[in-house]
Amino acid sequence: MEWDQPLTDEDIQAIDAAIQSAPSSSLSKKRRSSPDARNDPEESDPPKTLRQLPSSLLALQHPNPLLSPCQANTGMRYPVMKFGGRILYSQTSIEVEKAAKELLKNLELEKRESGQVVLGLDIEWRPTFKKGVAARKAAVMQICGDTSHCHVMHIFHSGIPQSLQFLLEDPTLLKVGIGIGSDAAKIFKDYCISIKAVEDLCCLAKQKLGGHSQKWGLASLTKMLISKELRLTWIMYSYYTSCISSS
Numbered sequence: 001m002e003w004d005q006p007l008t009d010e011d012i013q014a015i016d017a018a019i020q021s022a023p024s025s026s027l028s029k030k031r032r033s034s035p036d037a038r039n040d041p042e043e044s045d046p047p048k049t050l051r052q053l054p055s056s057l058l059a060l061q062h063p064n065p066l067l068s069p070c071q072a073n074t075g076m077r078y079p080v081m082k083f084g085g086r087i088l089y090s091q092t093s094i095e096v097e098k099a100a101k102e103l104l105k106n107l108e109l110e111k112r113e114s115g116q117v118v119l120g121l122d123i124e125w126r127p128t129f130k131k132g133v134a135a136r137k138a139a140v141m142q143i144c145g146d147t148s149h150c151h152v153m154h155i156f157h158s159g160i161p162q163s164l165q166f167l168l169e170d171p172t173l174l175k176v177g178i179g180i181g182s183d184a185a186k187i188f189k190d191y192c193i194s195i196k197a198v199e200d201l202c203c204l205a206k207q208k209l210g211g212h213s214q215k216w217g218l219a220s221l222t223k224m225l226i227s228k229e230l231r232l233t234w235i236m237y238s239y240y241t242s243c244i245s246s247s
Contacts, residue, residue, distance in 0.1 A: 081228040085148040093158040099151055100163035107145060107173060120144040121175040121195075123183045125156075137190040138183075143167075160191050171196040178202050178218050 090099040111117045124140040139156035141164075153164070160168070167173065168187070176199045177183060184195040205216040209224065222230040 078223055078227055078229040081222055081226070081230050083147075083150065085146075085150060087150050087152055089152045089154070091154040091157050093161050096153045096155065096158040097161035097163050099153065100161065100167055103143065103145065103151060104163055104167055107167075110145070111172065116174065117145065117172070118174045118176055121177050121180060121183070121198075123186060125186075138186050155191070160187075160193050165193055168193055168195045173197060174199060176201055178216070178221075 088099060090096045107117050107119075120143070122142045123138045124142070125138045126136050128135060137156060139154065141153045141155050142150065143153070144150040155164075168175075174197050175195060178201050180195075180198045180200050184198050187193050187195055201218075201221065202216045205221055205224075209216075216224075219230045222228050
């Protein structure tokens, strides 16, 4: 049998049958042997060496129910995930205030209808690569409440106006993200705003999907859950503090 070729159901059943029949045949052989044979080293059976199945077969016999067939092949290419909604960019304090106020209005309507609101939240800042240089302030905040709109707020220029502060501090609005606890600590350090009601998707993934040593990111979760590739190529270092054009 070629182990590098996929095993058919008939192959697996045949191997299972061979494994199950081996102990019974050995037992019947021992029953047929005389009691004196057990004391005769020449008549006794030689010690049997346990053989292990190939890892590929073990994976087929004990599949992970959380993985789809396409996810089992880690080397395959996934279709790129694309956001089909509108990206709403705001830069000045007036623009961010207006955007946050409109977002709060829509969230209140949604909360009345569904009872709970979940927001995706992430922040970005220009990294420093020199030892001893303090980290720069959080520059961009991204908030997404549904698949139709995503707000990109340039808080490096606008600061955090009142309506955005209300949104971040509202304990009835659940904010989720990868490493969102660190983002909340960063916002508190840079802007003295305490983000309430946060849920780290990395910790949630470890609870639901298992693998406590796995460090989940948005890209790996996207591949795991919906078999798509997530690319974040539109954000460049120059965008963290420079103004982004409307295009």
